Amino acid sequence: MTPAPAVLLFDVNETLSDMSPMADRFTEVGAPAALAKTWFASLLRDGFALTVTGDNPGFADVGRAVLRPMLSAELRPTDVDDAVEHVLAGFGQLSLHPDVEAGVRRLHDAGVRLVTLSNGSTTVAQGLFERAGLLDCFEQLLTVEDAPRWKPAPESYAYGLGVCGVPASEAMLVAVHPWDLHGARAAGLRTAWVTRTRGTYPAHMARPEVAASGIDDLARQLAEG
Amino acid sequence: MTPAPAVLLFDVNETLSDMSPMADRFTEVGAPAALAKTWFASLLRDGFALTVTGDNPGFADVGRAVLRPMLSAELRPTDVDDAVEHVLAGFGQLSLHPDVEAGVRRLHDAGVRLVTLSNGSTTVAQGLFERAGLLDCFEQLLTVEDAPRWKPAPESYAYGLGVCGVPASEAMLVAVHPWDLHGARAAGLRTAWVTRTRGTYPAHMARPEVAASGIDDLARQLAEG
Numbered sequence: 001m002t003p004a005p006a007v008l009l010f011d012v013n014e015t016l017s018d019m020s021p022m023a024d025r026f027t028e029v030g031a032p033a034a035l036a037k038t039w040f041a042s043l044l045r046d047g048f049a050l051t052v053t054g055d056n057p058g059f060a061d062v063g064r065a066v067l068r069p070m071l072s073a074e075l076r077p078t079d080v081d082d083a084v085e086h087v088l089a090g091f092g093q094l095s096l097h098p099d100v101e102a103g104v105r106r107l108h109d110a111g112v113r114l115v116t117l118s119n120g121s122t123t124v125a126q127g128l129f130e131r132a133g134l135l136d137c138f139e140q141l142l143t144v145e146d147a148p149r150w151k152p153a154p155e156s157y158a159y160g161l162g163v164c165g166v167p168a169s170e171a172m173l174v175a176v177h178p179w180d181l182h183g184a185r186a187a188g189l190r191t192a193w194v195t196r197t198r199g200t201y202p203a204h205m206a207r208p209e210v211a212a213s214g215i216d217d218l219a220r221q222l223a224e225g
Numbered sequence: 226m227t228p229a230p231a232v233l234l235f236d237v238n239e240t241l242s243d244m245s246p247m248a249d250r251f252t253e254v255g256a257p258a259a260l261a262k263t264w265f266a267s268l269l270r271d272g273f274a275l276t277v278t279g280d281n282p283g284f285a286d287v288g289r290a291v292l293r294p295m296l297s298a299e300l301r302p303t304d305v306d307d308a309v310e311h312v313l314a315g316f317g318q319l320s321l322h323p324d325v326e327a328g329v330r331r332l333h334d335a336g337v338r339l340v341t342l343s344n345g346s347t348t349v350a351q352g353l354f355e356r357a358g359l360l361d362c363f364e365q366l367l368t369v370e371d372a373p374r375w376k377p378a379p380e381s382y383a384y385g386l387g388v389c390g391v392p393a394s395e396a397m398l399v400a401v402h403p404w405d406l407h408g409a410r411a412a413g414l415r416t417a418w419v420t421r422t423r424g425t426y427p428a429h430m431a432r433p434e435v436a437a438s439g440i441d442d443l444a445r446q447l448a449e450g
Contacts, residue, residue, distance in 0.1 A: 069424025199294025
């Protein structure tokens with residue numbers, strides 16, 4: 001039994017957006033494409049470390065700070081600044097995964113309130129939905145920039161619940177990242193794992209209530225109750 | 226003025242050990258060498274996420290859980306288990322950076338108390354020092370497995386201080402990782418950044434008191450007071 005929640009809180013980066021073109025950005029500046037994944041993992045690593053110490057840094061600021069030494073090891077010093085900005089700008093040009101549009105429309109039509117909650121800027125989510133013509137399906141686009149701390153800290157989910165005006169039990173976080181689902185579950189929310197990036201779910205993280213291959217599959221499962 | 230502290234708390238992975246041979250482990254199992262850095266960043270990412278939520282997972286457990294889907298995307302399913310263990314076993318075969326031995330001996334001879342504080346197992350540090358004949362220079366080898374949380378949580382440094390019986394002001398954390406130095410500084414310790422992995426220090430993290438090119442350079446600077 002998976003009855004639809006009142007509110008679906010969506011993670012954005014990788015959960016809704018296809019981040020694979022970020023690898024092209026590295027190639028375009030003359031760096032190995034494989035650095036893209038190392039960079040994004042390192043961005044979250046440092047962001048989470050700062051969350052542990054009670055800080056709430058800007059997502060793009062951490063991204064730049066992590067990227068600069070990585071690109072400095074690959075490029076001429078005079079090329080690094082432009083290369084950093086070229087990679088960062090890639091966040092503003094991503095597309096949604098192909099399963100997202102149909103799923104979002106179906107969930108919206110079913111009356112589920114759709115909200116994003118990102119560690120990144122709301123402009124990224126806004127651009128994604130504008131380019132796809134989906135912006136009107138979302139009630140709010142939220143960022144932890146307005147919360148006390150990043151996800152997966154409990155205060156980040158509490159911020160989203162507060163804005164939406166629902167208790168944790170009436171909200172479900174949707175994410176590809178087990179760390180996000182773990183944090184949301186610890187904060188009392190229901191959780192749905194998007195398995196698009198195949199893999200086994202880590203044993204030391206709280207298991208999701210729902211596993212869906214994409215947002216379209218999630219919409220189907222929630223419609224079936 | 227950089228007078229020597231009573232106790233130097235050393236980070237272990239990458240700060241003392243040269244982790245570059247971990248890339249060979251990936252090659253040996255048939256995966257791209259570049260995955261090594263993505264894997265280690267992802268290991269810390271998930272470990273820190275769990276630290277945010279108040280958990281204290283095993284370092285190797287997180288390492289395995291992060292590695293399995295990465296290798297599953299590259300290898301035949303029947304090869305994944307052995308490949309995961311082959312990579313993990315690499316931690317037990319690393320060597321110290323070439324600047325470490327001379328620096329450790331000089332610091333030990335100067336009467337500074339030398340202690341390690343790792344997010345990983347003490348067996349890794351013990352093996353590193355045994356192979357280098359340096360084990361008798363260290364008073365204690367500590368791990369956050371015995372602390373409430375991983376570094377960079379304040380409780381991890383407080384655990385190290387408690388075991389050593391010194392206030393934070395009499396201890397200096399030594400690390401290559403800005404996130405570790407930031408956490409230690411937030412917990413009141415003095416900090417020394419080992420710059421061996423070149424790069425700029427991130428602006429959003431607490432700046433270190435000392436920047437040293439290696440442990441030998443650190444020993445020299447502290448000897449000069």
